[in-house]
Amino acid sequence: MSPDPRGHPGPQGASPAIETRGLARRFGAVGALEPLELTVPAGESVLLLGPNGAGKSTLLRLLATLLRPTSGSLRLFGEPPASGEAVLRRRIGFLSHQTFLYDHLTARENLLFYGRLYGLADPGGAAEEAVRAARLDHRGDDPVGTFSRGMQQRLAIARSLLHRPDLLLLDEPFTGLDRESSRHLEARLHEEHAAGRTSVIATHDHGRSLGASDRVLLLRSGVVALDRKAREVEPREIEALLEGAPPGGPFRRRS
Amino acid sequence: MSYWRAVLLVAGKDLRIELRSREQAVTLLFFALLVLVVFNFAFDFTIIDFVTLGPGVLWVAFMFSGVLALNRSFQNEREQDRIQGILLAPIDRSAFYLGKVAATVLFMAAVEAVLVPIAVVMFNFRFSGRIALVIAALALNTVGFAAVGTLFSAMTTRTRRGDLLLPLLLFPAAVPVALAAVKTTSHLLAGHPFARYASWIALSAAYDLIFLAAAVLLFDQVLEE
Numbered sequence: 001m002s003p004d005p006r007g008h009p010g011p012q013g014a015s016p017a018i019e020t021r022g023l024a025r026r027f028g029a030v031g032a033l034e035p036l037e038l039t040v041p042a043g044e045s046v047l048l049l050g051p052n053g054a055g056k057s058t059l060l061r062l063l064a065t066l067l068r069p070t071s072g073s074l075r076l077f078g079e080p081p082a083s084g085e086a087v088l089r090r091r092i093g094f095l096s097h098q099t100f101l102y103d104h105l106t107a108r109e110n111l112l113f114y115g116r117l118y119g120l121a122d123p124g125g126a127a128e129e130a131v132r133a134a135r136l137d138h139r140g141d142d143p144v145g146t147f148s149r150g151m152q153q154r155l156a157i158a159r160s161l162l163h164r165p166d167l168l169l170l171d172e173p174f175t176g177l178d179r180e181s182s183r184h185l186e187a188r189l190h191e192e193h194a195a196g197r198t199s200v201i202a203t204h205d206h207g208r209s210l211g212a213s214d215r216v217l218l219l220r221s222g223v224v225a226l227d228r229k230a231r232e233v234e235p236r237e238i239e240a241l242l243e244g245a246p247p248g249g250p251f252r253r254r255s
Numbered sequence: 256m257s258y259w260r261a262v263l264l265v266a267g268k269d270l271r272i273e274l275r276s277r278e279q280a281v282t283l284l285f286f287a288l289l290v291l292v293v294f295n296f297a298f299d300f301t302i303i304d305f306v307t308l309g310p311g312v313l314w315v316a317f318m319f320s321g322v323l324a325l326n327r328s329f330q331n332e333r334e335q336d337r338i339q340g341i342l343l344a345p346i347d348r349s350a351f352y353l354g355k356v357a358a359t360v361l362f363m364a365a366v367e368a369v370l371v372p373i374a375v376v377m378f379n380f381r382f383s384g385r386i387a388l389v390i391a392a393l394a395l396n397t398v399g400f401a402a403v404g405t406l407f408s409a410m411t412t413r414t415r416r417g418d419l420l421l422p423l424l425l426f427p428a429a430v431p432v433a434l435a436a437v438k439t440t441s442h443l444l445a446g447h448p449f450a451r452y453a454s455w456i457a458l459s460a461a462y463d464l465i466f467l468a469a470a471v472l473l474f475d476q477v478l479e480e
Contacts (some may be wrong), residue, residue, distance in 0.1 A: 064343060065343075066339055066342060066343065068479060086345040086346065086347065087345065089343055089344065089345045090345040092343065094339075094343055096336055096339060097336075098335045098336035098337075098339070099335050100335060100336060100337050100339060100340030101335060101337070102268070102272060102331075102335075102337060103335075104271075104272045104275045104276045105268070105271065105272065105275075109271070113264070113268050114340065114344070116256065116260075116264050117256070117261065117264060117341065117344040117346060118256075118344055118345060119256035119345065143275070159340070
């Protein structure tokens, strides 16, 4: 594991990285996420699947403490978000559908702003390293508004990993990436996993991420339809569940 | 990161974006100038004393252009969901609020710095009061307007017609600061002794303190989803 520049305990610990008890969220009359019981040990990589509107983004935003649950409780690294929320937020890296980047600032300025906001010891160095990791050093001083969607996505990923978070919450990280960039991202996620960081990655492209994940969580209409070790899941079972087949079909693979 | 460094960081980011885009500077300045020109044509200032009407004209221009600045301030954070990026950062969320207030105050102050000399020339007014007090009065009331405006701007940008809702909420709440601003400016332009407008200054100061303190305490709930 790489040294932790922020001085808080590393990702591995006695408490699970994520622990939810009856965590639910409604938007008016619509139940986006039905009561969810979930425990993710530190260091585990979870692949979050589901059709559109299944509740994946809602779950990620709840875990990122950006959304208050309608009911139930959440603990991250053993702490409820309300106690020391800022300390917990420092341990979270969140990638949304939106980039969070400022169009009129350059790539370096965007990363420097976020680096300073996270109180990094050397925000300039971290920004430089992140620009290189995103393979944008040749465009580092250009405004982000002039970037293609794929370049913005690469920079957004660099932003979410800038402060070396212990918990990665990535919503469709492969969106807009070309093949080479996707390979780079896969390699980066593999490094983060090897470093013991916990991750929850929501994607529609399960073929790409299944082999690199420890666990698969599939949501349908806000309800867990599958929660199993990745090596025990058949891709065609995922396909069938995504197409609406009832859970518990004849697909289970022996480990 | 310290609280005040976070405030400066947010304000500095807004200023840098503005210096680069000049989106607000041009709109705010031309809007405020247009207000002055319209009032100049509407009233004959060779008959009407500028001290009577001038402070109202100036503050209409400042506050209306301030609303434009406030609308843009949070719209920019809502685009690309940038506000979520800031809410995720390990800073006190009220520091984000104070950073936005500081940036709005600076934008409004820039408009005031350009507009006041133009108004003096345009309305052929001979100023005999104390400049330091005029600046203090402008600052005090600008801070009050930006403080309440930033709070309402954060509340309304999430709504579908936030740009329409903001003035509807803001102007009634800003009546005390508008009254105090116009009255203080009027007394200052007339060269009256401090004792005659001390109570208006006190009102502005109290308004600033109450709204800044309330917003710092409430801002987390305002942003909550």
